[in-house]
Amino acid sequence: EQLFVNGDPARGVLACVTCHGEGGNSTIPMNPNLAAMPHEYIAKQLRDFAPQGDKPAVRTGAEGAPSIMTAIAAALTPEDIQNVALYLSHQKMDWDKAATATNEDTTERGQTIWRAGIADRKVPACAACHSANGAGLPAEFPRLAGQHPEYLLEQLKLFRSGDRVNAIMFDIADRMNDKDLAAVADYAAGL
Ligand code: HEM
Ligand code: HEM
Structure with missing residues (x-):
């Protein structure tokens, strides 16, 4: 501390x-x-x-x-x-300060990708690794719930460009377009 x-x-x-x-x-x-x-x-x-x-x-x-x-x-x-x-x-999330989803127009698309992925582009469900409620999983799977959507979107773009090196997240981000990345970043923030 x-x-x-x-x-x-x-x-x-x-x-x-x-x-x-x-x-x-x-x-x-x-x-x-x-x-x-x-x-x-x-x-x-x-x-x-x-x-x-x-x-x-x-x-x-x-x-x-x-x-x-x-x-x-x-x-x-x-x-x-x-x-x-x-x-x-060990710190508690302060949900009053945490970020949330802000774009109602993309909530449904974001939720679909979160829960089911995008089958025809072989994108797996985010929930599988980041947990259903977005809290992350022990070992090396980050919490995304309450994270700033701007930050999440930027990281997804860095994975896609290969600037942030991670094989799993590269494959996922590389198969998604800008609209879908923005939809799922906003949805995850609001979990
Ligand atoms: C990291 C989003 C699916 C495994 C991240 C980060 C984001 C993200 C934004 C960076 C978080 C941060 O910097 O705090 C997503 C989305 C997904 C998805 C939107 C669905 C479209 C998955 C799946 C897996 C996975 C299916 C496992 C097979 C990981 C791992 C990291 C990570 C291991 C940490 C990478 C590192 O160590 O740098 N994800 N993810 N993700 N994700 Fe995902
Ligand atoms: C990212 C820890 C100090 C600005 C991160 C991440 C961790 C971390 C773990 C990655 C989070 C994730 O992937 O979700 C720390 C610790 C610090 C510290 C332990 C003190 C010892 C700072 C300070 C600043 C800062 C002083 C601002 C001057 C950032 C930014 C990012 C980041 C902007 C996003 C990554 C990027 O833009 O490259 N920090 N941090 N941090 N941190 Fe820190």
Whole structure:
């Protein structure tokens, strides 16, 4: 918790709370809400943001540009990562601050993709891995419920362009058009 709230200025670790909100409940659209995320997922992302030796980071911004998280993650020790991941996974979602769906016109399409996927394009149901209620699953499946739709859509586009490297999510995003990505991002936010 101390690291999350205060950061560690001496090591160049900015206070997480500034961008991710109290207890990880971020209210800023492009800053992900981290409360109640599976700790394995948080830890994996923090490892993925940091370049490993001469290997570039697995997770960057668009076109390989560093993320705001790159320098922060690189300064964290494995113990810091474990501590902050466990801290966040135990924080409660503040549903008053959480994001929600905003586009009624696409709710039905989003719900269909969430529950059943898109059979003729071989897109599996998101619910299978992110759980029916969007809470995520232990191990490395993130919570999407209450996440900002703007952030979700941006990540889906980064998977599709290959800028954010993940084989499973690449195959899924690559088979979807912009309209469907926006519909399912909005629906997932509102779960
Ligand atoms: C993404 C943790 C500090 C801005 C993330 C993610 C994690 C994380 C786990 C990925 C979330 C996901 O995939 O759903 C932390 C921790 C911090 C910290 C533990 C402190 C040690 C900050 C600060 C800022 C920031 C200080 C703003 C200056 C962002 C942004 C993203 C992100 C914008 C989205 C990814 C991107 O745009 O590249 N953070 N964060 N974080 N964080 Fe942080
Ligand atoms: C990550 C959306 C289906 C496995 C993500 C993220 C989004 C997303 C937005 C990034 C979340 C964040 O940064 O916090 C979706 C949607 C789906 C879908 C809309 C349906 C169309 C699936 C399925 C699987 C899966 C079926 C499993 C077979 C994963 C995994 C990650 C992830 C493992 C973490 C990737 C990493 O470590 O960087 N998904 N997902 N997803 N998803 Fe999905």
